[in-house]
Amino acid sequence: MNPYQREIIRLRELLQAERRAARTDHLTGLQNRRSLDGLAAELITGAVRDYAVLAIDVANLHAANVHLGHDAGDAALRRLAASIRDYDHAFRVGGDEFVVVLERQTNPSDAVTVANRIRDVFGLTHVAPGVAIFAGVGVAWPTRVGYQDLASVIAEAQRRMQLDKTDTKARYCLHADARATLAD
Secondary structure (H helix, E strand, O other), X not given: OOHHHHHHHHHHHHHHHHHHHHOEOXXXXXXXXXXXXXXXXXXXXXXXXXXXXXXXXXXXXXXXXXXXXXXXXXXXXXXXXXXXXOOOXXXXXXXXXXXXXXXXOOOHXXXXXXXXHHHHHHOOEXXXXXXXXXEEEEEXXXXXXXXXXXXXXXXXXXXXXXXXXXXXXHHHHXXXXXXXXXXX
């Protein structure tokens, strides 16, 4: 192989690495929002069928960063990323927001099991008195909510995630109030 051929191969490899980096979140190693757009196109063409969407929000991540430092918050995000199965499509779409597309989901209980496993990664991790980080998770299926496009299914999963976060906060606040009452 002559030097020109080696240089062409090196440049191709560099280009491929740049393309991967443009579609990957550097902290978690998950795909980013740009990659989610590509999956949406596959769903429209019918290349992916029978899927469920999880919307995940890591609540109080900012508090973890403030009280414990950014390394602790970063570790929490990496722990969440590690809990997602390799064959699912996982995307970091914001600082503390994630979307996971689960393929071949004909049984709703399978998606709920995955959601519970992700939620259990944190439980209620206390970062300061009265402050805990936890994952709010919402699950939606296009066939169950009557939507055909991925954006609508994600919006429904995010709506359900907000309900889950509110419910979790209510349970946590009740628990914290009960501890304070017992301490008095």
